[in-house]
Amino acid sequence: MNTEQFRICPESGLQFHKPAETLMRIHAVAAIVILLVGGITALLVTLTRWPAVHLLPADRFYQLLTMHGVNMLIFWIITFEIAILYFCSSTLLRCRLATPRIAWLGFALMMIGVVVNNAAVLKGDASVMMTSYVPMPANPNFYLGLILFAVGALLGCFIFLGTLVIAKEEQTYEGSIPLVTFGALTACIIAVFTIASGAVILIPTYMWSMGWIEHIDAVMYRLVWWALGHSSQQINVAAHVAVWYAIAAIVFGAKPLSEKVSRTAFLLYIAFLQLASAHHLLVDPGISSTWKIFNTSYAMYLAVLASMVHGLTVPGSIEVAQRAKGFSQGLFQWLRKAPWGNPVFSGMFISLIGFGFLGGISGVVMGTEQINIIIHNTIYVPGHFHATVVIGTTLAFMSLTYFLIPVLFRRQLVMPWLAKWQPYLFGLGMGVFTTVMMGAGTLGVARRHWDMAFTDAALGFDYPASAYTLMGLVGISGMLAIVGGAIFILVTVLSVFFGKPVESESPYGVAATILPKAEPTIEPAGGHAATGKWGFAAPGTFVFAIFFLAIFVVYYAVNWKYLASVWPMQ
Amino acid sequence: MSAIQPPAETIWWKQPLDRVEGTWISIALLWSLIMFFMMPIWHVYGKQNLSNEAYRTTPAAFMAKTQAMVDEYTVRTETDMQLPVVHPPPGSDIYLIGRLWQWWPLLELEKDQTYRLHISSMDWQHGFSLQPVNINTQIVPGYEMVLTITPDTSEDQTIICNEYCGLNHHTMVGKIYITDGGS
Ligand code: HEM
Numbered sequence A: 001m002n003t004e005q006f007r008i009c010p011e012s013g014l015q016f017h018k019p020a021e022t023l024m025r026i027h028a029v030a031a032i033v034i035l036l037v038g039g040i041t042a043l044l045v046t047l048t049r050w051p052a053v054h055l056l057p058a059d060r061f062y063q064l065l066t067m068h069g070v071n072m073l074i075f076w077i078i079t080f081e082i083a084i085l086y087f088c089s090s091t092l093l094r095c096r097l098a099t100p101r102i103a104w105l106g107f108a109l110m111m112i113g114v115v116v117n118n119a120a121v122l123k124g125d126a127s128v129m130m131t132s133y134v135p136m137p138a139n140p141n142f143y144l145g146l147i148l149f150a151v152g153a154l155l156g157c158f159i160f161l162g163t164l165v166i167a168k169e170e171q172t173y174e175g176s177i178p179l180v181t182f183g184a185l186t187a188c189i190i191a192v193f194t195i196a197s198g199a200v201i202l203i204p205t206y207m208w209s210m211g212w213i214e215h216i217d218a219v220m221y222r223l224v225w226w227a228l229g230h231s232s233q234q235i236n237v238a239a240h241v242a243v244w245y246a247i248a249a250i251v252f253g254a255k256p257l258s259e260k261v262s263r264t265a266f267l268l269y270i271a272f273l274q275l276a277s278a279h280h281l282l283v284d285p286g287i288s289s290t291w292k293i294f295n296t297s298y299a300m301y302l303a304v305l306a307s308m309v310h311g312l313t314v315p316g317s318i319e320v321a322q323r324a325k326g327f328s329q330g331l332f333q334w335l336r337k338a339p340w341g342n343p344v345f346s347g348m349f350i351s352l353i354g355f356g357f358l359g360g361i362s363g364v365v366m367g368t369e370q371i372n373i374i375i376h377n378t379i380y381v382p383g384h385f386h387a388t389v390v391i392g393t394t395l396a397f398m399s400l401t402y403f404l405i406p407v408l409f410r411r412q413l414v415m416p417w418l419a420k421w422q423p424y425l426f427g428l429g430m431g432v433f434t435t436v437m438m439g440a441g442t443l444g445v446a447r448r449h450w451d452m453a454f455t456d457a458a459l460g461f462d463y464p465a466s467a468y469t470l471m472g473l474v475g476i477s478g479m480l481a482i483v484g485g486a487i488f489i490l491v492t493v494l495s496v497f498f499g500k501p502v503e504s505e506s507p508y509g510v511a512a513t514i515l516p517k518a519e520p521t522i523e524p525a526g527g528h529a530a531t532g533k534w535g536f537a538a539p540g541t542f543v544f545a546i547f548f549l550a551i552f553v554v555y556y557a558v559n560w561k562y563l564a565s566v567w568p569m570q
Numbered sequence B: 001m002s003a004i005q006p007p008a009e010t011i012w013w014k015q016p017l018d019r020v021e022g023t024w025i026s027i028a029l030l031w032s033l034i035m036f037f038m039m040p041i042w043h044v045y046g047k048q049n050l051s052n053e054a055y056r057t058t059p060a061a062f063m064a065k066t067q068a069m070v071d072e073y074t075v076r077t078e079t080d081m082q083l084p085v086v087h088p089p090p091g092s093d094i095y096l097i098g099r100l101w102q103w104w105p106l107l108e109l110e111k112d113q114t115y116r117l118h119i120s121s122m123d124w125q126h127g128f129s130l131q132p133v134n135i136n137t138q139i140v141p142g143y144e145m146v147l148t149i150t151p152d153t154s155e156d157q158t159i160i161c162n163e164y165c166g167l168n169h170h171t172m173v174g175k176i177y178i179t180d181g182g183s
């Protein structure tokens, strides 16, 4: 093996393979540029949904909303995820990256896809939203761009898998792969499935848009499209949970409470989440209730269970690590003494809380077959998924980026005082944004809708004044979150391109070393639990979890009650 | 640093669970099961369930059925577009078309009476969103969805479209008026 190509980061001890390092850098930078495009469109779209401002004309609004959805949900997140896959394979396993040339090809395809798709939308004849439901037609390049991007991402997935194989063969690590890599592996497997579904639906749609195919059944389209659209959310969850574990390990030296539980929970994502795409079709015609219930419950609740398990074990592992360091007073000293001024930690923790309390609870509630009747396609839905993909995934990736700037890019963070506030501004702004959006959705305000006042309509409708107030708050809190997002981009771009180099040296040419097993835990007398309470290693986390459950139960019950008040129907 | 390292124990799957994990997993599993059973239970005891009743149709066939209803039961027209307001007999099959960009025709229903509401789209996908009562379903071309509804409030309702359907999506508005019956 060519040792010329390795360096060890003295601060983190991580070992980087040069071609992998370059690829991770380029993916991360590209992802952040895409995030900027998504952010600008977010600004304009939000200013339009803010009733008092109502900035853009209708055609621009729908066009930029399409751009916002595609760039954020697909391009930003997946481009960053490929960087994470390379990190979790090549860097964490101290292994050379499989076929860097093909990785470059994958990257090029992805970027061509981004450009082709955005050009089609900007041209104006592809304002079809990211879902591009047939039979509403778009410029064929819209689908072509998505297909190219997907093929590129698929290459990235195979390179990740190939790197795992090389690492195993060349024995670059002892024992089993680390939990974080295992999480990335689940994300990758789900991604392969997702992209296959994407191909099954987007290729015929492309052919249809070219006029080569007559007809695509609209329900079939929705079914297969959501096999793509939903499972890609599972990639995100698996990826950001892996990032949570990674940050807990990096910041606290935390180890999972038990490998078995955490790994099984990841496996549940693969096994059960695919079919949960059904929850997008709960109020669709032509699909039976039995199918809907089976796919949303058996399939979905086991994955929800998995998330509830990670929701306990990630903070639980932090609690145990902190207690072992002596922060073991009362229930919450471990949390009070956490490094709240370090954006790597604060961002990760806000991501965890926001994902669970806002995104998780609302997702399960609206995914209930009957409750969906009062929520489907209202602005509650974007409220829910901004809590999952923005507070959950995006903020987790932002925290990881703060860690990567010195380690991967070898730069010092510029304006660290600003970076310190960024997760709070972004996380709390988004927290309010998603909550008021869900509130407005409960009052029936539609998503993807330019004018809640219906001024140009032949027949009118007046939402209650409270709906306008809530949408005004959507605007204001959206601005806060946008400032938070802008600070992130400013700080990272300035650091990467103009930051001072890190002082320590990290030369290439070190001999590759083998990744050792974790230190066995030295059980305190009386076991793990001795530093905890009630025989629990992480009693504070448990109290949190019970609090979470209580809110969940109440909110779930309230929604059934609300449903019971609408017209009887069957 | 440990979740980013291989597990300390080679046979990690034999490592016992911590009590906090075991307890939480049991509670979470129980809650998941409760949520699971709520859905079938509501199908039996709850009053708000979507039907499984849906048929394949074509725009022309659906239009014909709707037109027949409009011809027979129109009681007045509204706006300069002369939109028909239809007052069909209680208990009957009634039809609603979603198309670019209107819900057609306007309906007038009697409170506490039951109707079989058939909805389909003539063109793209639409979102049937009845406000303020807040009932939302997806309307897909080629499929005719049947909802058996019983308006039990006397407030007039507006149908808006909450599935994006092109440039004038936000002007797609219809009405379901509610009368007190006995007329
Ligand atoms: C500060 C940040 C952000 C703000 C203020 C914001 C705001 C908005 C608004 C106002 C909408 C329109 C809702 C509607 O009318 O239906 C929207 C839609 C959406 N946003 Fe964001 N957003 C932000 C960040 C993000 C991020 C980071 C992601 C993904 C990772 C994202 C994904 C989406 C998606 C998928 C849609 C739906 C598009 C559609 O309906 O097709 N947003 N956002």
Ligand SMILES: [Cu+2]
Binding pocket: B098, B099, B101, B125, B126, B127, B161, B162, B163, B164, B165, B169, B172
């Ligand atoms: Cu419509």
